[in-house]
Amino acid sequence: MTRTYNYHFNDILKKTLFLVLICISFGMQAQTPTIKGKITSVEGDPLPGAFVLQKGTKNGTSTDFNGNYKLTLLPNQGKILVFSYLGYKNTEKAVGASTTLNVKLVEESQSLDEIVIIGYGQEKRKDVTGAISSIKAKDLEDQFYTNITETIQGQASGVFVSSDSGEPGGGISINIRGINSITGSTQPLYVLNGIPLGTDTQAAGDLYFTGTNPLASLNPDDIQSIEILKDASATAIYGARAGNGVVLITTKEAKIGKVKISTNIRTSISSIGTPYNLMVGGQYAQFRNDIVTLQNPQTSFDDLLADNRIPFDGRSIDRPLPENARDGTRFMDAIFRQGVNRSANMTVSGGNEDLSQLLSVNFNENEGNIINSKFQRVNLRYNSKMKIGEKFKLNSNIQLNYARNQRVQTSARTGLSGVVFTAMRISPFVRLLDPETGDFNQFSEDGQMITNPVIEATESDNVQKDKRLIFSTNGVYEFTSDLKWTNRIGYNAGINTNQVFNNKKTVVGGNSSGRLFLAEAENNRFTAESFLNFNKRFDKHRVNATAGASYTDITAFRKRELYTDFTFDDLGIDALQLASTSQNFISIRTNNYYKSLLYRLNYTFNDRYTLTTTGRYDGDSKFSQGEPWGFFPSAALSWDAHKEKFIRDVRAISLLKFKVSYGQVGSSNGVGPYSTLDTYNISNIGLTDNNLYTGTFPSRISNRNLTWETSTTLNLGLNANFFRNRLRTSVDVYERVTENLLNNQQIPRQTGFNSIPINDGELNNRGIEVDIAYDVFKEENFSWTTKLNWTKSRTILEEYGSNEFLNGPNVGANFFGIGATRTYPGRQLGEFYGYKVIGLIQPGDLVDYAAGNFNIRTEEVTDEDGVVTQQQIFATTARNNNGNGAPGANSPGLWKFEDVDGNGLINQEDRQTIGNPNPDFFFGWNNQFRVGDFNISMFVQGSVGNDIMNLNRAFIGSGWSGANGTQNYYNNRWTVDNQHNDVRYPSFNGPTGITVPNSVFIEDGSYVRLKNLSVRYNLKGIKFFSNVGIVFTGTNLVTITNYTGPDPEVSTNGNGALNRGIDYSAFPRPKVYTLGLNLTF
Amino acid sequence: MKLKKLLILGIIFIGLLSCDTELEEEIFSTYSAGNFFQNEEQLQAQNLGIYEAFRHVVWEQDMYFLVSMTSKYATSRVPSFAWHAAYQTPDRQPVRYSRLWDIGYRAIARANTVIKNVPLSNFYAENTELAKQYVAEARWMRAYSYFQLTQLFGDIPLYTEPVESADPAILLKPRSATQDIYNLIIEDLEFAKDNLPVSWNKTGTGRVTKAGGAFLLGKVYLTSAGFPLQITANYQKAIDALKPLADNPTAYDVELLSDWKSVFSIDNEGNKEVIFAHGNIYENLLGSVLPFWTNPQFSEFGGIQSRNGSGYQIAWHPNLLDLYEADDDRLVDGFTYSYRRINNNALITYRPTPLNVGGLTYGGRNGISGTKYQDGGAIGNVIHSKDHIVYRYVDAFLMLAEAYNENGNPAAALPYLKTARDRVKATVINTTDQDALRIILREERIRELYAEMGELFDIRRWNIAEEEYNNHLLRQWRNPNQGWDEKFKLSPIPLVELGKNPNLTQNTGW
Structure with missing residues (x-):
């Protein structure tokens, strides 16, 4: 044929x-x-x-x-x-x-007639000139997803999905083609059925809360397709908001035909094992005592004991001598549990040509692996397609989404009461239960109030709710079959609330006699668009043109307040009148709007040569005093070479297409509304007359010259299919230059401000993306399709104005209080920055350790002028002094750091680049097998070459005196009897352990993970049902990694350009086993 | 018909999009800076905005830890609080330095905004005298902020104008010499002294007045006469600034209260002995934490958390008691010798045992609780309404006495010292030996002003930091193997700031 x-x-x-x-x-x-x-x-x-x-x-x-x-x-x-x-x-x-x-x-390998959704229209796959990845519902079936963002992970080249942690509903972000902005948000623009979604919809979190996923309330089962627009030819039609790429989400539509009902029901169980294996009582006591004896070598243990200097001296029941200590409580076991996830989904669809309708209902309940964490979601979606008269069609979508996330704060990103972090810190001698009452223990044996992680998890009621109405309607009027006019209205209104009630048993609640934090974010986004599509063929010429206008208005209202001093603490948020004070109330309303004109012209000659040009003229009110208007053009050429005679005869080649595109897009994510205006904030202050007064003060340093950051992308693409499309390959190579980087630049506080919005600097991002798919077998009873996507992308900060470098945000206010990353021009973004550990101090390095002299030995050094001086044999954080040196800084077994500036003193000037969180490459490998009535799919995903800064090592892996530690640390740590030079196991972590990150915390975060393995069996010939399928899915079953933390997919400080890859007592990601039942009738 | 409607709809959309180049923003929740400073209410709000920079509990606790706890008598039963007394704050909680730095400079920036803009306003042109009071208040607040920062950090960056652009030359200023900082402080305070009102009409107590102008000017002169500047001519200037204040309480609307303890009473806040205080209140989380930290657990004057069995984390070594004469009111009223536990009504009595006695109950190495921060009514540990008293009128007498003594006129010092001591029933000092009187005056400052967050500044201007370090009782016990280091003469510039500003340098040794 x-x-x-x-x-x-x-x-x-x-x-x-x-x-x-x-x-x-x-x-x-x-x-x-x-x-x-x-x-x-x-x-x-x-x-x-x-x-x-x-x-x-x-x-x-x-x-x-x-x-x-x-x-x-x-x-x-x-x-x-x-x-x-x-x-x-x-x-x-x-x-x-x-x-x-x-x-x-049997399904065709890949249809070139497949419809691809593009901005303001759709095209056949064969006509696409830009770089667009598509994910279809079929690619996602049988997999286990808890949110819409996760579905993209590993499915498309050039798209990197990173989650903050394994928390249900937790923060997750998508980077399309690397990082193209240094601002906090590198999220792409999400467009749902043509209407942009906002991702800044979350209510303010209580102190120390980690971020959550703004798209968590959407139903992943509603997805018909997701298109990821990557190069400028594809994205420029979204102009000023497309700088981080665009994700187009299309939901399932009503189908003409008799009513069809399909349901699926899934139940999962999940477990995470013991992610942190901590010391038991005797080890804990020994470790604490060793810190003291090590620093007082000239005094015998008995003398120290007699002098009341030994913490575990046997004088009270929770301070036993190590040899008499009981194992104590394993708090980690008390806070982790097996999770259960249930979901049910039902879709009813049918109708005729004049009116077809779809109703989809979804329910999901996910009990997380930490006690008391639970995520629930309910979705109702209605789609109708109406034909009014001969020429007018109306396609409407209404969805009501409700999500309720009962959170347990795990990682004390900056605070102290995170549940996992508390379980790391607490003494194992604290009993879990009060022996008298049987309640969870609030006091230690000597009457001190303690932070019991179980109480923190169960007695705090932390609920984030999201209620969202998303409405869009598309009216298409067909003047002729060639000319269509689309008017579209989208309205997205939602309220996101955070309520945190700490009753009097929790530490925070006890301190305030009951404490309720309430925050609310109301967002109204209105979008109206009108555009014309013209599509006509004249002999060998085909023209496909789009032109239109768009208006978006976003009004946001946020408030928060704090109630304390509850008479009774059992009713919580349901009886605010029990609170006697309300405090810290703030409300803020903001408005931001865009006005845009846009066009696309797509011209094809002889079905072989296609030229696409697009442009968008955007105005953003954020830059009202600056330069609000920008024009974002793009152009692309493609050549279907396989249609040329000289290739057409090569039977093996079924597609050979070359593409080149060039264009510009913008981004204004980096700053908020009013950034170009001088304004005064309002607050209040008490005076000694015990009255409250209003105080006003400048809210920011405004920058009247602010404007967009712009990215210019060159993309070269090749699609080649072979053997009647059985082997499909695509390769894209791109270079993107982003200029005028928009950033709230951290500035010295001596100015009175923390940051200033600026346009400065340039990023260069180059990458290569490879997609290979092969239908190994394609028979009626057996098929195997394997798909691999592989991405390498590298973003370099070319320059950053007059600044020598760019600091990342601080790691944690109560501890490090210092940035963990620093980015230099000419280097990749967000590289870890800290001390380089070069060894451990040995007793022989000290002047006279046995006599309690902790000065570092010195040696004679002759400088250029022949002057001989005594210098320390290595630099320390506490320079030698006339006395005995600083035991806390110079004890044997503490870290030695590289003295970068050679001044003999280790201080922050001696920090250097110690790791790189950016992967060398990442990939997804998807296999689908069909054997008779069985469908098997296997999905492997991995990232190679990225480092993780494992801050758990700072707290429990290197001898911090403020916490328990791991068994692994205890068994290998430096002691007088176990002297070594292995930097991973110091005697304790010294003065910089939790103040300045160092190279010991940096680990290789490469991993390969069997993300999904599912088996589906389709039962045939069941009465009443047209299809019955039973699915068994295992998620995260096998992970190959050298990372010592619980989960290499982690980034507890969020996923901005400058703070990724940090693990700080995260909510680990579980293994999940799911049983599902699909019924269609 | 339908087509017509659609066309109308479409025209409306396109009309919306007619691209005028103006995109105006509507502001809802802040005020536009362009038309502020138009009336006294706005001036007051802007000036209180400077006070607001010190809001909440951070400034107060960090000043306590970094200043009061360097006193050799400061102690704590809690290791994480003992760090500060053991000179380990830079290692353990460097963030405390950066927080003070942030707050101080935030106040300076807000003051600069007022100082620049008020004279430009119509209000100033029409009500010059009144407007000058507001400028004087802002200049006093700026001087106070710079003074606290320079006493901690030495040379610091100097900003006299609000930062209004991203110019690196302005953003990344290097440090200015301590002398230049003092020059600005003195210039501001001379203006403040002459222009501040004796009291404010539109608010109650708590804003700086004419008394504050004279007081701080005297303190700055006295400090600059000591280390590191050693401008001994300033002893006379200190006398000139303080003498009118000490001699004419009525003219300045101040008073030395006869009942010493009532100065600190929660029921007597904003009394006439208070020259300047950060006004803590229950409302809106603008409270204090010190009542909880400085009082014994299960006591009725430590607020809610001490009722839960915690508290009593910072205290005073019993050796401090030995500084007082037996009849001194401050010995009797200044410390908590016994109290009833509110959970079981047991009477807990203080036992003056040495540092190294075991156990965690009241007594032992815990030290003894002072009474300057008692507030039992608070319903949260950081919302005590107890004010943070920064300057008291009695210090004008102590400073004046010290200035006379150092200026070679010990006899002139004695009457002022007598005034300060008489009201607490301390004996009359008669010595006119300069050295002997110096020792007495220095001890008198500790007796009178312990826990009031001036200790480190006194230690530094007297240049006795090494001696104090070596004699620090809790440091000796906790950290016996650590020797004195010259770097302790100044506090470390915050690391975070050094990272952001390449022109900023660290103090020697850090």
Whole structure:
């Protein structure tokens, strides 16, 4: 069969399908002989509208909604029937004796007629000139997802999804083609059914809360397709908001036909094992005592004991001598549990050409692996497609989303009461339960109040709720078949609330006699768009043009307040009147709007050469006093080389397409509204007359010259398919330069301000993306498709104005209080910055350790002028003094750091680059097998070459006196009896352990993870059901990594350009086992 | 018909988008700076905005830890608080330095905004005298902030104008010499002294007045006469500034209260002995934490958390008691010798045992609680309403006495010392030996002003930091193997700031 035939056939097919859809009741006159049967997919789904043709004739028919056909054969013609269906491989069958001929069609490898959603329109895959990755519902089925953002992970090249932690509903972000902005948000623009979504919708968190996913309330089961627009040709039509790439999400639409109900029900259990294995009582006591004895070598243990200097001296029940100590409580076991995730989804769809409707209902409840954490989501979505008159079509979507996330604060990013962090810190001698009352213990044996992680987890009621209405309607008026006018309105209104009630048993609540934090964020986004699409072919010329205008208005209202002093603390938020004070109330309303004009012109000559140009003229009110208007153009060329004669004859090549694109997009994410205005904030202050007064003060240093940051991208692409599209490859190479970086630049506090919005600096981002898919087998009873995507991307800070470097945000206010990353021009973004550890101090390094002299030994050094001085043999944080040195800084077994500036003193000037959180490359490998009625899919995902700053090492892995430590640390740590020079195991962590990050915390975070393994069995012939499938899915089953923390997919400080890859007592990611049932009837 | 409606809709959209180049922003929740400073209410709000920079509990606790706890008598039973007394704050909690730095400079920036803009306003032109009072208040607040910062950090960056652009030459200023900082402080205070009102009409107590102008000017002169500047001519200037204040309490609307303890009473806040205080109140989390930290657990004067069995984390070594005469009111009223536990009504009595006695109950190495921060009514540990008293009128007498003595006129010092001591029933000092009187005056400052966050500044201007370090009782016990280091003569410039500003240098040794 030649290609020409295929094309000819497809043409007929399309026309026929069109006819069939319009005149469905079209009947055939019966002639002999008549063949009938049913056409289904190999999975058994009926294929309505499939075409049956008597070979060599024009005699054919289509299947009805149940996939049934009836065809009267022309006499004296061939008795072979050709079955075809869009997106499926043609199949020929000879007519035998039977008059019934059922056929299963095998899906086509990749249809070039596949529709790809692009901005303000859609195109066939073969006409696309930009770099666009598509994810279809089919790619996602049988996998386990808790949110819409996760579905993208590993599915498309160039797209890196990183989550903050394994917390249900926790923060997660997508980077498309690396990092293109140094601002806090590197999130792409999400567009749902044509209407941009906001991601700044979250209410303020209580102190120390980690971020949550703004898209957590969307239902991942609603996805029909996700298109990821990567190069400027694809994104420039979104102009000033496209700087971080664009993700177009299309939800499932109503289908014409008789009512079809499909449901799926899933139940998962999840477990995380013991992520942090801590010291037991005796070890804990020994470790604490060793810190004291090590610093007082000249005094015997008995003397220290007599002098009351030994912390675990046996004088009270929770301060036993190590040898008498009980193992104590394992608090980690008390806070982790097996999680359960249940979800149920039902979709009802049907209708006729004038009105078709879809209703989808989803319920999800995810009990997390830390006690008391629970995420719930309910979604209701209604889609209707109406045809009004002959020329007007209306497609409307309404969704009501509700998510309730009962959170447990785990990682004390800056605070002290995070549950995992508290479980790391607490003494194992604290009993879990009060022996008298049986309640969870609030006091230590000597009456001190303690922070019990179980109480913190269970007696705090931390709930984030998201209620969101998303409405959009698309009215399309067809002037002619060539010219369509679309008007679109989108409205997205939501309230996100955070409530944190700490009752009097918790530490924070006890300190305030009950404490309730309330925060609310109300967001109203209104979008109106109007555009014309013109699509016409003149001989060898085809023109596809779009032009229109868009207006978006975003009003946000945020407030927060704090109530304390509750008479009774059992009713919490439900009885505010029990609180006697309300404090810290703040409300802020902001408005931001965009006005835009846009166009796209797509011209194809001879079906081979395509030119696309787009442009968008955008105005953003944020820059009202600066330069609010910007124009963002792009151009792209593609050449379908396989249609040229000299290649057409090479049978192995089924597609060969070259693409080049160039264009500009912008971003204004880096700053908020009013950044160019001088304003005064309002606050209040008490005076000694005990009254409260209003105080006002400058809110910022305004920068009147602010404008967009702009990215210019050059993209070269090659698509090559071989062996009748059985092997599909695509390679994209790009370079992107982002200038005028918009950033709230951290400035010295001596100015009275923390930051100033600026445009400065330049990023260079280069990458290569490879997608390979191969249908290893494609038979009726057995198929195997394997798809690999591989991405390498590197972002370099080319320059940063007059600044020598760019500091990352501080790691944690109560501890490090210093940035963990620093980015230099010419280097990658967000590289870890800190001390380099070069060894451990040994007793022989000290002047006279045995006598308690902790000065570092010195040696004679002769300088250039011949002057001889005594200098320390290595630098320390506490320079030698006239006395005995500083035991806290110079004890044996403490870290030695590299003295970068050579001044003999270790201070922050001696920090250097110690690691790189950016991966060398990452990949996703997806395999789908079908064996008879079984479908098996296996998805492997990995990242190679990225470092993680494992701050857990600072707290529990290197001898911090403020916490318990790991067994591994205890067993290997430096002691007088176990002297060594292994920097991972110091005697204790010294003065810089939790103040300045160092190279010991840096670990290789590379991993390969079996993200998903699922088996589905399709039951056939069940009464009442057209399809029944049973799915078993395992998620995160196997992880290969050298990372010593619980989970290499971690970034507890969020996913901005300058703070990624930091692990700070995270909520680990569990292994999940899911059983699902799909029913269609 | 339908088509017509659609067309109308479409025209409306396109009308919306007619691209005028003006994109005006509507402001809802802040005030536009362009038209501020138009009336006294706005001036007052801007000036109180400077006070607001010190809001909440951070400034107060950090000053306590970094200043009061360097006194050799300061102690704590809690290791994480003992760090400060053991000179380990830079290692353990460097953030405390950066927080003070942040707050001080935030206040300076707000003051600069007022000082620049008020004279430009119409209000100033029409009500010059009144407007000058507001400028004087802002200049006093700027001087106070610079003074506290330079006493901690030495040379620091000097800003006299608000920062209004991203010019690196302005953003990244290097440090100015301590002398230049004092020059600005003195210039500001001379203006403040002449222009501040005796009291404010529109608010109650708590804003700086004419008394504050004279008091701080005297203190700055006295400090600059000591280390590191050693401008001994300033002893006379200190006398000139303080003498009118000490001699004419009525003219300045100040008073030395006869009942010493009532100066600190929660029921007597904003009394006439208070020259300047940060006004803590229950409302809106603008309270204090010190009542909880400085009082014994289960006591009725430590607020809610001490009721839960915690508290009593910072205290005073019993050796401090030996400095007082037996009848001194301050010995009797200044410390908590016994109290009833509110959970079981047991009477807990203080036992003057040495540092190294075991156990965690009241007594032992805990030291003894002072009474300057008692406030039992608070319903949260950081929302005590007890004010943070920064300057008291009695210090004008002590400073004046010291200035006379150092200026070679010990006899002139005695009457002022007598005034300060008489009201607490301390005996009369008669010596006119300069050295002997110096010792007495220095001890008198400790007796009178312990826990009032001036200790480190006195230690530094007297240049006795090494001696104090070596004699620090808790340091000796906790950290016996650590010797004195010259670097302790100044506090470390915050690391975070050094990282952001390449022109900023660290103090020697840090």
